[in-house]
Amino acid sequence: MKTYNNKAWWLVLPVFALVAFSAIIPMMTVVNYSIQDIFDPNTRYFVGTEWYREILADPRLLDSLLRQFVYSLCVLVIEVPLGIIVALSMPRRGLGVPVSLILLSLPLLVPWNVVGTIWQIIGREDIGLYGWILNSIGLDYNYASNPRDAWATVLIMDVWHWTSLVALLCYSGLRSIPDVYYQAARIDRASHWAVFRFIQLPKLKNVLLIAVMLRFMDSFMIYTEPFVLTGGGPGTATTFLSQTLTQMALGQFDLGRAAAFSLIYFLIILLVTWVFYTAMTHNDDKG
Amino acid sequence: MAEIRLEQLAHSYHSAPSEPADYALRRMEHVWEQGGAYALLGPSGCGKSTLLNIISGLLTPSEGRVLYDGKSVNDLTPQQRNIAQVFQFPVVYDTMTVFQNLAFPLRNQGHSRERIDLRVREVAEALEIEPLLNRKAQNLTADEKQKVSMGRGLVRDDVAAILFDEPLTVIDPQLKWRLRRKLKEIHQRFNVTMVYVTHDQLEASTFADKIAVMYQGQIVQFGTPRELFENPQHTFVGYFIGSPGMNFLDISLGTSGVEFEGRALAVADTIVTQLRQVKAERLQIGIRPEFVQLVTPENAILHGHVDLIQDQGTFKIVDVCLDTPSARVIKVRIGEEQVVPEGRVGLSFPAAWQRFYVDDRLVEGTHENL
Numbered sequence: 167m168k169t170y171n172n173k174a175w176w177l178v179l180p181v182f183a184l185v186a187f188s189a190i191i192p193m194m195t196v197v198n199y200s201i202q203d204i205f206d207p208n209t210r211y212f213v214g215t216e217w218y219r220e221i222l223a224d225p226r227l228l229d230s231l232l233r234q235f236v237y238s239l240c241v242l243v244i245e246v247p248l249g250i251i252v253a254l255s256m257p258r259r260g261l262g263v264p265v266s267l268i269l270l271s272l273p274l275l276v277p278w279n280v281v282g283t284i285w286q287i288i289g290r291e292d293i294g295l296y297g298w299i300l301n302s303i304g305l306d307y308n309y310a311s312n313p314r315d316a317w318a319t320v321l322i323m324d325v326w327h328w329t330s331l332v333a334l335l336c337y338s339g340l341r342s343i344p345d346v347y348y349q350a351a352r353i354d355r356a357s358h359w360a361v362f363r364f365i366q367l368p369k370l371k372n373v374l375l376i377a378v379m380l381r382f383m384d385s386f387m388i389y390t391e392p393f394v395l396t397g398g399g400p401g402t403a404t405t406f407l408s409q410t411l412t413q414m415a416l417g418q419f420d421l422g423r424a425a426a427f428s429l430i431y432f433l434i435i436l437l438v439t440w441v442f443y444t445a446m447t448h449n450d451d452k453g
Numbered sequence: 454m455a456e457i458r459l460e461q462l463a464h465s466y467h468s469a470p471s472e473p474a475d476y477a478l479r480r481m482e483h484v485w486e487q488g489g490a491y492a493l494l495g496p497s498g499c500g501k502s503t504l505l506n507i508i509s510g511l512l513t514p515s516e517g518r519v520l521y522d523g524k525s526v527n528d529l530t531p532q533q534r535n536i537a538q539v540f541q542f543p544v545v546y547d548t549m550t551v552f553q554n555l556a557f558p559l560r561n562q563g564h565s566r567e568r569i570d571l572r573v574r575e576v577a578e579a580l581e582i583e584p585l586l587n588r589k590a591q592n593l594t595a596d597e598k599q600k601v602s603m604g605r606g607l608v609r610d611d612v613a614a615i616l617f618d619e620p621l622t623v624i625d626p627q628l629k630w631r632l633r634r635k636l637k638e639i640h641q642r643f644n645v646t647m648v649y650v651t652h653d654q655l656e657a658s659t660f661a662d663k664i665a666v667m668y669q670g671q672i673v674q675f676g677t678p679r680e681l682f683e684n685p686q687h688t689f690v691g692y693f694i695g696s697p698g699m700n701f702l703d704i705s706l707g708t709s710g711v712e713f714e715g716r717a718l719a720v721a722d723t724i725v726t727q728l729r730q731v732k733a734e735r736l737q738i739g740i741r742p743e744f745v746q747l748v749t750p751e752n753a754i755l756h757g758h759v760d761l762i763q764d765q766g767t768f769k770i771v772d773v774c775l776d777t778p779s780a781r782v783i784k785v786r787i788g789e790e791q792v793v794p795e796g797r798v799g800l801s802f803p804a805a806w807q808r809f810y811v812d813d814r815l816v817e818g819t820h821e822n823l
Contacts, residue, residue, distance in 0.1 A: 349511050350544040354605060355532045355561040364546040364557075 199425035217426035227427065229402065230410040231434075234386060237321070237406060241385040244325050246378060249332025250370070254362070256337055267337075270330040278327075282394025285323045289395075309396060313403035320392045320404050324385060332377045339373035340366060375446045379439050386435055407431060455521040455613040457485040457508060457646065462517035464503055470515070477503045479670040480517070485614070485648060487522075490640045492657035493650045495667030496693070501650045502541075504667070505616050508648065509538045521613050537606035538616040542623065543598035547591035551582060554590050555604045562609070576608045579639055580632075596624045600632070607639055614646035621656065633659050654694050666690050682741070688813045691739050697770060697784045699739045701810070711738065714777040716754055721804055733811040742770065742786040744806035753799025757783065762793055773798060 200217055204210045221227060256266050276284075289309050291297040300307040309319040343365065351361045389408040392398060398405035411431065415424035464478040473479060478500045485491055493501050506512040508519060510531040518525045526534050537558075546554050555573040564572075577583045580600045585593065590601060599620065606615050617636075621629045637660060640647050649660050657664045658678035665675045666689070673687040674680075678694075685691035691699030702713050709717040710725045718738065728736065750756055760782060761772040771785040771793055783800060787793070809816045 346540050346542065347544055349506075349531075349538070350540060350602070350605075352511065352531045353509065353536065353538045354558040356557070357561070360557075360561065364548060368547045 196425045196428055199421050200429055201422075203422050213422065217422045218430070221423055221426050221430060226402075227410060230405055230407050233402075233405070234407045237317075237388070238382055238385045240321055241324055241328075242378060242381055244321070245329045245332050245381055246374065248325070248329050249377065250336050250374075252329065252333035253336035253340055254366070256333070258341070267334070270333055273327050273330050274334075276327065278390035279394050281323055281327050282391040285319060285326075285391075286395050289319050311400055313400050316392075316396050316400060316404050320388075320395060323391050323395070324388070327391075328381060328384070332381065335373045335377045336370055339370045343369045371446065375443065378442055378446070382438060382442065383435055386438070455646065456487045456523075457614060457648075458520040458523070459483040459508075460518045460520060462507070462514055462519065464500075464507060464512070464514045464516070476670050478507070478514075481672055483665070483672055483675070485646055487646055488644045489646055490637065490660060490662050491646075491648045492661035492664045493648060493667060494652065494654060494657040494664050494693075496652055499667045500670040501652075501667055502618055505538070505618050505648065505650050508614070509536045509616050510534045511538075535609075535611065535613055536616065537609055537612045537614075539603050539606040539618065539620045541619040543595060543602045545590040545593070545598045545601050547589075549590055550586065551577075551588055551590055551593070551601055552586040554601050555586075555608050558605055558609050572608050572610065573604075576604045579607070579635060580604050581635075596628060599623050603632075603636075607643075610643055610645070612645060614648060617647065617649040619650055619652070621651075629656075630659075636660060654696075666693065668693075684815065685739070685808065686815045688737060688739065688810050691741075691808070695741060695743075697742055697786070699741050699808075700745065700783050701737045701739045702781065702783075704736050704738050706736070713738070713755070714779060716777065718754060718802065719804070720807065724807075724809065728809060728811075728816065731811050731816065735810075735812050737810040737813075738802070739808040739810055740802045740806055742784040744803055745783060745785045746801045746803065747771070747773075747785055747787065747791075747794060748799045748801045749794075750797050750799040753801055755783075755800045756797055757800065758797055759793055759795070764789075769793070773800060775800075 201212060201214060202210045203213045203216075252270070256270075257263055273281075285296075288294045289297045289307075291301045291308060297307055297309075306312075307315050309316045347365050347369075348361065351365060356364070387408050388406055389412070392404040392406060393409060396404050398409050408431075411424060411427050414420050414427060459481060461480060461482065462478065463476055463480040465476045467475045470476055493504065495501050503512065507514045510519075510526065510529060510533075513527065518527050520526065521534065531538070546557065549557065552573055555576060556569045559569045559572060573586075574583070577586055580603065582597065582600050582604065585597060585601075590598065593601065603617075603620055606617070621632060624632060633656065636647070636649075649657070651657050651660075661678075663675060663677055664681055665672045666681065666687075667673070668687065668689040674685065674690045676684075676686075681690055681694045685694065685699060688699075688701055691701065704711050704713050704718065706712070706725070706729055707715075707717070710722075711718045711720040711728070720738075755775060755777075757773040757775040759771055760774040763770040763772075767789055769787050769789060769791070771787060773783045773785055775781045775783060776797075785800070
């Protein structure tokens with residue numbers, strides 16, 4: 167007869183409890199909110215999918231969703247190639263290595279709201295360096311009144327803040343390529359472009375996957391910087407999804423709609439990340 | 454196609470080398486003739502790969518010159534030297550197919566499509582990787598990848614030389630033998646200089662016409678496998694080549710001639726005279742296990758008892774522990790059918806196979822006088 171010992175399950179319990187409290191229970195609370203209409207703690211009605219249907223038809227939300235996608239796309243299109251270029255031009259040995267690593271890490275250490283404040287000041291046309299220069303060379307720049315300028319500023323702010331992350335990830339990826347690959351390429355008389363195209367880029371694929379997913383998720387959830395810089399304005403030019411959500415949940419205390427919105431938001435991020443992941447790894451097991 | 458000459462070549466990874474130990478390669482003169490198949494044999498860390506990288510131009514020597522057909526190439530990059538090199542571990546371009554991998558060096562040189570196609574198929578056929586040509590390189594097994602790496606080296610037919618840096622390390626034994634034969638065939642067909650780095654003497658002797666044995670950053674002997682076996686110029690060659698390696702005994706010159714721990718060895722008078730003339734810190738006699746004879750104790754000068762018998766299938770290796778104070782072990786290689794005597798045995802060193810070493814170097818002439 168075989169003796170089964172299931173005591174090992176007890177060892178899993180702490181992790182299970184942790185995950186339950188940190189993810190499953192809060193998430194289920196949101197699901198719970200999203201299918202009810204709550205007036206006060208004692209008055210609530212089950213409304214099924216009504217909030218979802220309403221949300222998906224709300225033009226304010228669709229606007230901000232579109233804006234959010236365009237923004238994340240811009241972030242990726244600028245930060246990923248720029249990060250790769252920075253990583254490629256970083257020194258591989260000597261004193262330059264720690265110096266450039268420290269310089270690149272600095273922006274990552276600055277808190278979001280501080281980044282917003284910095285750019286709010288630097289972009290001002292009267293006392294801000296950046297705003298003053300642009301205006302004095304004849305460009306009419308004003309992030310507070312011009313939607314295009316506000317957009318550009320939020321984007322530049324993100325590029326300033328986060329390109330380092332992509333660059334550092336790529337740099338670590340580049341450092342892990344064995345020298346023999348470069349030696350073989352020299353023997354094969356490969357051009358610099360060919361070295362990048364056939365050695366560096368394929369070997370960077372995994373870190374780029376992480377970089378793209380991190381930058382997509384983060385930029386898709388951007389909140390603090392535009393909130394500090396413009397408060398979402400002018401008009402709704404820089405009101406991104408999370409700000410719309412906050413206005414709904416806290417400003418209007420519309421818990422049901424906000425919960426439904428949150429879940430849709432979550433699913434979009436999950437879906438897009440999955441699409442990125444699949445697209446970037448689908449070639450791996452093909453002969 | 455070129456003759457490769459190393460002139461006063463030395464290399465150190467230190468910025469200011471002062472003593473011999475600082476050098477990865479000690480000063481050397483060497484010539485690899487055009488069209489030869491050479492092996493560079495030595496233990497790990499003896500400087501083989503360093504030498505190879507200097508020849509190909511991946512490394513610039515700190516001293517001396519590398520000449521291709523009499524012209525210095527010290528300042529030329531590997532690209533300009535037009536040389537092919539195959540590395541120890543497979544290097545393939547993951548995103549390319551096998552065909553594209555093989556075609557890559559040719560495309561970089563701007564050859565025509567027809568020519569590329571022809572060469573790639575020729576090399577793929579020689580390496581037996583034709584069925585893989587349309588496969589993505591990253592999904593190949595390690596030995597398939599290594600064949601592709603080798604193929605990229607072989608595909609260019611205008612190279613000065615092809616250098617192999619232990620290319621068969623990742624290949625399984627059966628295939629190893631076939632690939633070595635292939636390389637040899639390819640060498641005969643294209644008449645290109647090949648230098649093959651390895652630490653395996655069998656690999657070296659099946660591939661190469663001449664073997665350079667490296668030890669502590671120096672080429673200690675350059676010769677045919679037979680020369681290395683019969684007349685090792687350095688005790689290291691004697692020890693490293695052969696299975697098992699040469700037996701060495703520290704000897705001294707006494708009143709009765711050559712002595713080992715007080716016992717006079719049967720050595721020709723001419724040699725004793727010659728040895729008396731050299732000034733040495735260390736004097737050794739070397740003899741291959743193949744040539745040591747087991748004789749009856751009455752007819753021998755050295756005696757011992759059988760310590761261990763290893764049956765290798767076609768031959769036996771007998772460890773004889775000498776009954777001298779140091780209790781040194783002499784290895785004797787005998788035929789499978791030969792009976793090993795029990796108890797006390799005698800050993801005899803035939804004069805024709807005695808070799809004498811002064812401070813690890815063969816004493817010239819001691820083997821020719823006989």
